[in-house]
Amino acid sequence: MKFSEIKEHLGTFTVGIAGAGGLGSNCAIALARSGIGHLVIADYDTVESSNLNRQYYFTCQVGMKKTEALKENLIKVNPKIVIDIYDTKLNPANIPVIYNECDIIVEAFDSPDMKEMLAETALSLWPERPLIMGSGLAGYGRNNILKQRNIGNNLIVCGDEESETSDQLPPMAPRVGVVANMQANAVVEILLKQNTYENNS
Amino acid sequence: MKITLNNRTEEFDKEHITVTEMLNIKKFTYRMRLVKINSKLIKREDYDNAVIRDGDDVQMLYLMSGG
Structure with a gap:
């Protein structure tokens, strides 16, 4: 498949992203560049300067709502993308409403x-x-233990499943970015296997 | 009984065990996790009642902080 065909196919799908921090912001950018047609993003947080070591925001966006700031950045990358943002804390009551139309969900x-x-x-x-x-992305290095595990038909886990964030193991751009992009890569792979007709029926 | 736990064969000296018993026997102490039996997600509140039987495929995933 040529990239133009890939982009056209991916343009027919809606991807939900739950959280707009290190994983969510970087994953969203990769999906927007790949041509996903519609993103649904929820987060209740505000951009802080301490986020800039790994999250896809800029110094001029400190103080903005993450959802607003990410939408701004995504549109700069791909003006055609449709983005729904929810400035709210997700819970079992609002998830069914917010993500109902999504073909796939990124945690x-x-x-x-x-x-x-x-x-x-x-x-x-x-x-x-x-x-x-995403599970296990703290610290730096150790590329060799980052992996994808498929559990059953529809649950995929990206990360090393062991590195928890702590004072000595902070989340940093390179390793968080790898896992966020692994998640985006898994989304693209799944959607390219899906037939658009089935998706719309 | 024999089960598959994270793609490896495991044997237990019982005919069936609950998820809570399995976690105790295997000394899986880390609190945050997901458990699936034959692709069905078992909610935390059901760990004491959900039964694992011979031949079951059990998948466990640790949820590490960071994102």
């Missing part, structure tokens, strides 16, 4: 409690819908 939270909440909610609501999670 991009920082906290393990939120990761669990999203997985439990999304997998029980939509048992067949692909969910791409």
